[in-house]
Amino acid sequence: MRERSKHLPAEERRAVTVETVVSLAAEGHPSDITTAAIAQHMGLTQGALFRHFPSKDAILHSVMSWVKDSLLDRVGKAASSAESPAAALEAVFMAHIEFVCEYPGVPRLLFGELQRPGSTLPKQEVQNLLQHYSERLSHLLKEGQASGDLDVNLDVGAAVVLFIGTIQGLVMQSLLAGDVARIRANAPGTFAIYLRGIRSVL
Secondary structure, three states: OHHHHHOOOHHHHHHHHHHHHHHHHHHOOHHHOOHHHHHHHHOOOHHHHHOOOOOHHHHHHHHHHHHHHHHHHHHHHHHHOOOOHHHHHHHHHHHHHHHHHHOOHHHHHHHHHHOOOOOOHHHHHHHHHHHHHHHHHHHHHHHHHHHOOEOOOOOHHHHHHHHHHHHHHHHHHHHHHOOOOHHHHHHHHHHHHHHHHHEOOO
């Protein structure tokens, strides 16, 4: 990455910077990621890095913007290929899990930003992600109710919270165990229990 980072157009340099932060977050605590560490990892000086980003917060904002766009795009494509609302929910769940396995630094960054005091641009981007993600889930759940596949009396808001919380719980357990990949093994059975709780009772 270092040689590649030295001779890149501005847009590509910013993309590589985002990639670097996500990679560093997978290896250690996000709070330990300094602009000096980012620049060193890319084989640049801090001055070269600051020509593209005025501050560390600006870097984190770009990272969170990439996370939002990438995750929403991935789960959107997964949902669109499913044959029913229930299948779409499962596809979204599994696509989210795969995203975490592919980029294990992302949940560390997200949790880190949400714990920061005050309102920052990176934190606002995380909040935007959660809002858009929740809206998509709510739409799928309501479609499931309309089709008769899901319980018509389902509390959609609570079901959205539980869906996201279930993924967060799996992620936290895998991070504590130091093995993000184990989330793949636990995800199918966990989602099956979730789906059983929201299905229409015949």
